[in-house]
Structures are given as C-alpha cells and as structure tokens.
Amino acid sequence: EVQLVESGGGLIQPGGSLRLSCAASGFTVSNSYMTWVRQAPGKGLEWVSVIYGGSGTYYADSVKGRFTISRDNSKNTLYLQMNSLRAEDTAVYYCARLGRSSSGYHYFDYWGQGTLVTVSS
Amino acid sequence: QTVVTQEPSFSVSPGGTVTLTCGLSSGSVSTSHYSSWYQQTPGQAPRTLIYSTNTRSSGVPDRFSGSILGNKATLTITGAQADDESDYYCVLYMGSGIWVFGGGTKLTVL
Numbered sequence: 001e002v003q004l005v006e007s008g009g010g011l012i013q014p015g016g017s018l019r020l021s022c023a024a025s026g027f028t029v030s031n032s033y034m035t036w037v038r039q040a041p042g043k044g045l046e047w048v049s050v051i052y053g054g055s056g057t058y059y060a061d062s063v064k065g066r067f068t069i070s071r072d073n074s075k076n077t078l079y080l081q082m083n084s085l086r087a088e089d090t091a092v093y094y095c096a097r098l099g100r101s102s103s104g105y106h107y108f109d110y111w112g113q114g115t116l117v118t119v120s121s
Numbered sequence: 122q123t124v125v126t127q128e129p130s131f132s133v134s135p136g137g138t139v140t141l142t143c144g145l146s147s148g149s150v151s152t153s154h155y156s157s158w159y160q161q162t163p164g165q166a167p168r169t170l171i172y173s174t175n176t177r178s179s180g181v182p183d184r185f186s187g188s189i190l191g192n193k194a195t196l197t198i199t200g201a202q203a204d205d206e207s208d209y210y211c212v213l214y215m216g217s218g219i220w221v222f223g224g225g226t227k228l229t230v231l
Contacts, residue, residue, distance in 0.1 A: 044224045
C-alpha cells in the first residue's frame with residue numbers, strides 16, 4: 001500500500017527556515033516524480049515544486065530561489081527546505097507522487113495528509 | 122503568467138447533472154496539458170478523480186467523467202449525490218516542469 005506521511009510543519013517567524021519531510025512507503029521515491037503542493041487557509045491548491053527521477057527540479061515562481069526540493073533515497077523520503085519564509089507561505093503542505101498513466105501522462109496519484117506551516121511573529 | 126480558470130461555485134440538484142470547466146486565460150486546453158481533476162472536502166487531502174483527461178482513478182464512481190469540450194477540460198457529474206458536495210480542482214501541465222492548479226470550484230448539492 002502506498003503511503004505518504006508529511007512532518008516538520010510548525011510555527012516559524014518571518015525570515016526563518018523550516019524543512020518538511022515526506023516519508024514514503026509502498027514505492028521507491030528514487031524512481032518516482034515527487035511534488036509538493038500547498039494550500040493556504042481557506043484558499044485553493046497551489047503547486048510548489050517537483051523533483052524528477054533523475055535530479056531535475058522545478059519550482060513555482062512564488063518560491064523560486066527560497067525553497068529547495070530534494071530526496072534521500074536511503075530513507076525513501078522527500079524534503080522541502082524552505083528559507084526566507086514569508087507570511088504568505090502559511091499553508092498546509094502536501095507531498096504527492098506524480099504517477100504515470102498507461103498513455104504516458106502524469107498526474108498526482110497519491111497524496112499525503114499534509115503538514116501545517118504557519119509563518120507569523 | 123497563464124492562469125487556469127474554474128467557476129468559483131456551482132450548484133446542482135440531487136440526481137442532476139453538472140459540468141465543471143477548466144480553461145486557460147490564454148489559449149486552449151489540449152491533451153498535452155495532462156488535465157486531471159481532484160475532489161477535496163474540508164480538512165481532507167485531495168482525492169484523485171480523473172486523469173489523462175478522461176480516465177477515472179481507481180474506485181471513482183462512473184457518474185464522474187472527464188473530457189475536453191471546445192477549448193476547456195471538463196468534469197461532468199451525472200446523477201449528483203449529496204456526498205458530491207465538495208471542492209473540485211483541475212490541474213494542467215504547462216511544460217518545462219511547471220504545473221498550475223485552477224482556483225477550484227465549490228459544488229453545492231441542494
């Protein structure tokens with residue numbers, strides 16, 4: 001059974017740093033495309049970042065230069081390092097796997113339950 | 122920057138049919154956008170409904186269907202039920218590793 005469990009959220013002051021973790025089971029993160037998606041309180045979903053099976057990484061403009069996605073294959077865990085945090089980064093952060101359909105199209109097939117990050121003084 | 126558009130809200134009667142749309146502020150949605158749809162209830166993680174434009178995820182009832190009509194991706198619910206009352210999100214692949222979610226549609230069943 002595929003499971004994704006996020007951790008590392010909490011209250012952090014503006015300008016601070018935080019690292020989120022997403023422990024995966026039931027599949028291997030090293031062979032998978034993995035993403036982070038966030039949701040500000042009362043708002044919609046926002047794609048944040050993706051890491052491909054190689055080492056390619058991509059970011060939304062809103063976090064580029066401040067957030068870094070990475071993974072530890074030995075721990076089967078995905079990370080999101082968040083620096084220079086702002087109030088507008090306050091959100092529930094979900095990790096999700098990008099699965100691939102039989103026709104080759106990617107989609108968000110498994111989601112974690114999310115971890116809340118609150119940026120406030 | 123391209124915006125993915127969805128109706129902010131929609132209402133449907135129990136047993137009725139509703140079609141939600143997912144468009145682009147500039148241009149048309151095509152299969153190359155890998156359109157997919159997700160259902161979310163308050164406090165819960167999103168649930169995958171439709172991917173590759175029109176493929177239902179495992180366990181999703183066949184009253185949910187997806188397509189591309191005109192220049193938009195669509196999610197149709199046929200025979201809406203009370204527990205379909207949720208937020209619905211589409212997401213499109215923009216190329217170069219970038220994905221963009223629509224703003225979501227709040228569906229009311231009454």
